[in-house]
Amino acid sequence: MSSLIVSQIPVINFSDENLKPSTETWFSASQIMRSALEANGCFYAMSNKVSAELHNSVLALMEELFDLPLETKRQKTSDKPLHGYYEQSPLAPLYESVGIDFDVGPVNKEAVQKFANIMWPTGYNQFCETMNQYAKLLEEMDQTAKRLLFDAYGLDKRHCDSLLESTSYMLRSFKYHIPQNNESNCGLHDHTDASYFTILHQNNVRGVQVKLRSGEWIDVDPLPSLFLFVAGDALKVWSNDRIQACEHKVIIKEKMKRRSMGLFSFNNKMVQIQEELIDEDHPKRYKSFDHYEYLRFREKFPTEAPGPPVFFRCDVIMQDERT
Numbered sequence: 001m002s003s004l005i006v007s008q009i010p011v012i013n014f015s016d017e018n019l020k021p022s023t024e025t026w027f028s029a030s031q032i033m034r035s036a037l038e039a040n041g042c043f044y045a046m047s048n049k050v051s052a053e054l055h056n057s058v059l060a061l062m063e064e065l066f067d068l069p070l071e072t073k074r075q076k077t078s079d080k081p082l083h084g085y086y087e088q089s090p091l092a093p094l095y096e097s098v099g100i101d102f103d104v105g106p107v108n109k110e111a112v113q114k115f116a117n118i119m120w121p122t123g124y125n126q127f128c129e130t131m132n133q134y135a136k137l138l139e140e141m142d143q144t145a146k147r148l149l150f151d152a153y154g155l156d157k158r159h160c161d162s163l164l165e166s167t168s169y170m171l172r173s174f175k176y177h178i179p180q181n182n183e184s185n186c187g188l189h190d191h192t193d194a195s196y197f198t199i200l201h202q203n204n205v206r207g208v209q210v211k212l213r214s215g216e217w218i219d220v221d222p223l224p225s226l227f228l229f230v231a232g233d234a235l236k237v238w239s240n241d242r243i244q245a246c247e248h249k250v251i252i253k254e255k256m257k258r259r260s261m262g263l264f265s266f267n268n269k270m271v272q273i274q275e276e277l278i279d280e281d282h283p284k285r286y287k288s289f290d291h292y293e294y295l296r297f298r299e300k301f302p303t304e305a306p307g308p309p310v311f312f313r314c315d316v317i318m319q320d321e322r323t
């Protein structure tokens, strides 16, 4: 298995043609992934499946999207927290983002179309084709990662199938405004995501930093073929605390346009511990809960960190069941 370490985060080659279940390559990748997630809650997937042409088209379309009038963008609302439009705010003045939600079920063009119709009522086919194609490639990576992870813990494939069947995705675009002279360069305060995995794919301007277990913050490399997988609160619960949710933040150090895309995976049923991961050394830590209720809970109960609802911590509300 070709694996290399870029700044302490292992890289797994998702384009390796030998990366197929039951091969040595697969086994070794699954072990690397498991130890990376248990150590620091993140790893890089390297992939050439998103061509430079597709990535550039996505970035250009995002630019058009963010250039729309504020009133138009505000119309992207959602009953689910984190799925709507976030405009620049006093608490996060550099941050702007908007999500395309694939309500229930896999990535599909109809959902992108529904989003595009809000932004461009006369339709925008190229946007729909491109974003759908891009989201599908990230969805495939998410599914491969989950299959690798289930295998790493020796779990039955059917458990993974069942998690994938109840997965809902959200594709989010992030725009960071360049800080003015005396403005802070904090794009997004440190937080964990509520998802199972979030896959982050940056343009060529660095900004995301992850916190290692040692407490050290390190930069995430902005290479077009590198996709950062970040473990979120739901994966922490699923793993019964074997995996920690990865703390990350965004710092805009360069006076350049930073753009990023993220695919978030949620559960449209209940988030629960994988039963096989409960044993004497790992007693049951969490009750099952509805993922979207959890998002609403995070929104209601802020911690001291300022900013939009992404900043709330899970530990406060994930009830301990060690009674």
Ligand SMILES: O=C(O)CCC(=O)C(=O)O
Residues within 6 Å of the ligand: 174, 188, 193, 200, 201, 202, 208, 248, 250, 260, 261, 262, 310
């Ligand atoms: O801008 C990025 O790449 C990361 C954004 C992020 O972490 C979030 O919105 O949860």
Ligand SMILES: [Fe+2]
Residues within 6 Å of the ligand: 191, 192, 193, 198, 248, 310
């Ligand atoms: Fe995040």
